[in-house]
Structure formats: structure tokens, C-alpha cells
Amino acid sequence: MKIKNFALLAGVAGLLAACGGSSIVEPADLNEQRVFFGFNSSEISEEAKNNLLGQALYMKNHEDVKIQIAGNCDERGSTEYNLALGARRANAAKEVLVKDGVCAKRISTISYGKERPLVQGSGEEVWKWNRNATTTVK
Numbered sequence: 001m002k003i004k005n006f007a008l009l010a011g012v013a014g015l016l017a018a019c020g021g022s023s024i025v026e027p028a029d030l031n032e033q034r035v036f037f038g039f040n041s042s043e044i045s046e047e048a049k050n051n052l053l054g055q056a057l058y059m060k061n062h063e064d065v066k067i068q069i070a071g072n073c074d075e076r077g078s079t080e081y082n083l084a085l086g087a088r089r090a091n092a093a094k095e096v097l098v099k100d101g102v103c104a105k106r107i108s109t110i111s112y113g114k115e116r117p118l119v120q121g122s123g124e125e126v127w128k129w130n131r132n133a134t135t136t137v138k
Contacts, residue, residue, distance in 0.1 A: 024054050024057065025054045026054050026058050027055065027058055030059075030065065030135050030137050031135070031137050032135070033055055033134070034118075034133065034134050034135070035047075035052060035093055035132060036128065036129070036131060036132050038131070039127070039131065040077075040085070041131075042071075042088035042089045043092070044096055048093075049096055052093055052096040053096065053100055055067075055097060056097045056102050059097065060101065060102065066108075066138045067107055067138060068107075068108045069090045069093045069107060069108075069133050070086075070110050070112055070116075070136065071090035071109065071110070071111040071112070071113075071132075072089070072111075072112050072116060072117070072118065072130055072131065072132050072133070073085050073086050073131060074114060074117070074128075075114050075122065075127070076114075076127070077114070079114065083111050083113040084111070085111075086111030086112055087111040089132075089133045090111055090133050092133070093109075094109055114130070118132065118134075
């Protein structure tokens with residue numbers, strides 16, 4: 001009896017996993033697609049990775065599209081530090097796309113550091129939006 005219950009539970013678990021679907025969604029447009037970062041970090045979160053894999057899917061389905069990924073930072077830190085951090089963020093995002101099969105020649109990167117904030121102001125509620133990598137079609 002216990003083995004039947006285990007087999008039934010395993011089957012249900014497999015069905016739920018299959019029905020759960022993927023959180024990777026191809027966007028309708030790549031312009032202004034953003035992924036966000038933690039403070040002082042260029043680490044790609046699972047949410048950011050799924051967003052980028054959706055962008056990669058778009059690029060695979062639209063082989064003529066070229067993009068630029070701009071790394072951005074919040075207002076804290078020196079200009080030099082934030083330019084370097086923005087570059088690491090843009091390159092981290094690019095790396096996800098390239099690892100998923102997008103030709104690196106179709107992706108350029110740039111860092112704006114803290115010079116182009118998405119949201120004006122100070123404090124964590126503002127800064128969290130300004131720590132991003134933004135994709136633009138070229």
C-alpha cells in the first residue's frame with residue numbers, strides 16, 4: 001500500500017512540475033527591457049536570468065536584431081567606481097545571452113554608471129530601480 005501511495009505522489013509531483021510551465025517569456029519588444037541588481041553587485045538573479053533568456057529567445061527568433069545593453073548604477077559611489085560596476089552589469093547580462101546561443105557580435109555594451117538614473121531621488125526605494133542593465137534595439 002505504501003509503495004502505491006508513493007508512486008501516486010511521485011506521478012502527481014511530476015504532473016505538477018510539467019504543468020508549472022516556464023517563467024521564460026519572449027517579450028513583444030526588446031526596447032527598454034531591464035534586469036535589476038543588488039547593491040554593489042553584478043550578480044544575475046534567477047529573475048534576471050529568466051528575463052534575459054526571454055530576450056535571447058526573441059533574438060533567436062529575430063536574427064536581424066542587434067542590441068545594446070547599458071549598465072546603470074544608483075547614485076552612491078564615485079563616478080569611476082560606478083562606470084566600472086555598470087560595465088560589469090552590462091557584460092554579465094550579455095554573457096547570459098551569449099551562453100544561450102546569441103552571437104556576441106549582435107550585442108554591444110556600454111556603462112552609464114550613475115549618470116542616467118531611471119528614477120530621480122535618494123533612498124533604497126529609488127536606488128533599487130537605478131541598479132539595472134537596460135536593453136535597447138540598435
